[in-house]
Amino acid sequence: MRRAAAGLAGLLGLALGATAGTASATELKVSHFMSPMHHMQARVLEPWTQNLASEAAGDLTFRIFPSGELSKSPVAQWKTALTGVTDIAFGLPGYTTENFPRTMLTVSPGLFETAAEATDAIWDNIEDIAPDYERAKLLALWGSEPAVLMTRNTPVKSLADVKGLKIRTADQVSASIIEAWGGTPVPLPASEIYTAMDTGVIDGLFIDPSGVPSFRLDEVVNHVTLGLPTPSSAFFLVMNQSAWNGLTDAQKALLDGVSGRQLSLDSAASYAKEAERGMDILKSAGKDIVTLNAEAQAEFVEATKPVADKLVADANGRGVENAADIASALGGKN
Template identity: 40%
Template sequence: MNKLTALTTAACLLAAPALQAKDLALSYFMGPNHPLNEAVFTPFAEKLAEVSGGQLTVTQYPGGALNSSPPKQYSILLDGIADVAFHLPGYTAQIFPITTAITTPGMCGDALECTEAMWRAIEPIEAEFDAKLLAVWANDPQVLYTKDKAVRTLEDMQGLLVRVTSAQDIPFTEALGASSVSQPVSEINQNLANGVVDAVSIDPSATMSFKMHEPANYMTTNIPGAGSAFVLMMNKGVYNALTEEEKGWVDEASGKWLSMKGGQIYRDMAERGIEVARENGVEIIELSAEERARWDAAIQPALDEWMATDLGQGMTGADLARLFKGE
């Protein structure tokens, strides 16, 4: 190589741009100060940047910046508006009968147990999504927030209009004598305050996340239920377009460890949510063992029917219950 060629080659090398980082757009409808940001979204972004040496990064779009309708989070992911999205499968429970089944009464005891249960069933859960699942977790079992009527007995449920988290909850709520309606979680504070609903069934972390202690005067605990499902997912086309090395980085930055962080934050928030409600004057009503037994008996026919239901993928409710419980 002559001197001129060597100089030209060196100049070209110096002028060549550095490898461009790939940036993923992460959408969620809550504000940036929501605890899930610190517990799940930011750890995923930080771990991905760490293992990829900065070649894969994440930009967050909170507060509905990419989508102002919480139930449409899955749709915007499929449409490619977001590369990564947080979603509550309960909004579209008809598409995810296996995933949302974690809310069936008796499936699990708290957020961590429910998250572990979902990971025992991760294969059929993954099969329901046309997306790459990055994390799957659950919250604590539901409590009942009410404004005008304290719910202390089974009879107090008669005629109430209850906002439920998922369509999966409807037969059990109606077996208690109430009517059910599904509404986005972003509306529950206002709807209870304005009397659009008589009660809101949701886990007690809603005290902090949605300030449910403001409209509610009563909180009834120890009611039949279990956790609700949450997922962080990635557009499948985006994931499949990555190199094998890049896919490995995404896999390392996601999975069960990230899911358990989601479960832990909801376990902590549930305990704190009850205390914050009490501190703000909300009367905490815990069903006695005898009263809880009456509620359990009331929902048993609906539970038996669900156990016999074909959920798809060759599984009945009973099959899935055994999988959730590790039996």
């Protein structure tokens, strides 16, 4: 009887031990508003989470929620991370510029020529930019290739050609640029561009070429203008602070080891690769590719100068006393 009781106690102990081991595993929710076929999920988020889960040996797992499953609004991705709707969110600071006055300095028009250049500049100055993210754990922050101007019916070869055009913009910076050029900015998330172009709600759009394959823009645009003083877009990957605080020291070390600058550069590289693919699609489809001549470029550059000054003034107005210094360190002319 004693042997039977001892055996039962041993089995119970094993069961409890197994339950305790399972209970210690942590699953993190990763959310974004893009399609599950979007290049960021396929080339960055899936390999990143799979690598982390493998390194954690079952102690840490991830579940990706694409297509706005946890929050339909592209604008709300930052909020979903802050409030714990998700543990990790991928989104754009430009959708809620008031929260990111320092980050907005990184999207000054004409500042960078490539996604890698933008991302390196961000991380070279991350201590000055990081206060924008103090309410969350910043995992990655990167820039895209510079935006291009795409239109349906009107080829843009000079500043005068923009006058009166309704142009989709993603953020206040792009809106300020379009206004400076004489156009009318129409703020829309990328997911609404196709329908707006197809129905004539907008005449054109401001976006980096990575958006072409993601949103089938080759079907609704006919003209593409290159050589403009345009901004890159900034993107973040952030983690809910309570979720971060709840990790073990080992789990935190694991996440830190594969986040930061390198994850940001990997993300930027994905955007650059997709932008190249986007331009190839446009060229293969026979779209009109306009490269501005020097005189036209100078017109656009001159008209755009006040936008960079306004970015610094806006940041100052939101309490960023060293905004001019940050802009200068990033490569700005202020």
